[in-house]
Amino acid sequence: MSLVRRGLMLPFIGFLSSCAVSVHDYKQRTPELDLSSFFHGQLEAYGIVQDYRGRVIRQFKADIVADWSDNKGILDEVFYFADGEVQRRCWQLTKDGKRYSGTAGDVIGTAYGEASGNALNWRYTLAIPVKGKVRHISLNDWMFLVDENNLINKASMSKFGLGVGEITLNIHKLSNDAQRELSPDCSLALINRTK
Template sequence: MTPLPRRPLVAALAAATLALAGCAGPTPADYAQEKPTLDLQTYFNGPLTAHGVFTDRSGKVVRRFTVDLVGRWDGAQGTLEEDFRYSDGQTQRRVWHLTRGPDGRYTGRADDVVGQAEGQARGNALNWRYTLALPVDGRVWHVQFDDWMWLVDDRVMLNKAKMSKFGIDLGEVTLAFHKP
């Protein structure tokens, strides 16, 4: 086999690298200048309500739910209690233990989160990544979440979380938070 000429090979690798870079998603820095500025300690303090849906990878809504939340902070340490009510009558409770770090970084733990959630807030957005132990048909799947939140105003925040396993898209969770 004849080796490929070096110049076309380098050009092909450069083109592939640029194509992959073009596929990269947004970063928190992309929202650094957006207002209002999201401060989790302010927004997730006190009672909130959220309404959401889970859509499968085809976009079909397969589950609807409402969440009652209560957040409390003591300095850089916060607790966010979430009580879910699903359209099929099921309920679920998740309690997040959050820590604010430097430069808008946050970490979080909950009983059904594998390891630690890590995120960063910039401008009006927060990107939060974690693995959730999700019960499915009597088994538990470890599902990765790429979770984005955008503060719309002082009362409304929108949330979109992509779910995947082994890099395969499983669906999305979309939520609208409302602060009274």
């Protein structure tokens, strides 16, 4: 590439990077999102998975039970896909002011997120089975609190920096009281023992 072309590209790349959305862009938006308040009790979610072209490739419903003790939280999620597959995920969360960290069995390492206003942005890598192989997919996961009982969640998936799909779901809080017990392998007692 010639020096002239490189010289023209650098300002353009700088411009693109300055256009990135930050969670702090939402600091004035209400209602304020606090994971320990919204994700407490019984919740349900309905969502879709889209491929890189935007085509819907999966639909699901999720049953979520959440509990918190001080700054430690558990999200016990059961996903029911339209094709009959059932997946479980147990998030173990830690809250530090407006920052959150979390682990789960299919999350590689630790997820890190920050809340501001009505939004939260998580970043993590998820191990996803694809055609008999496990792929490590990066997620840029956004949550937006619409009102005290409804949250929109949209996650962009990428591999090697290229978009491979999106997950969109509406999470609805049914009650502050759980309608089922936490799974035996997903409890606050387990978090407190391992920390």
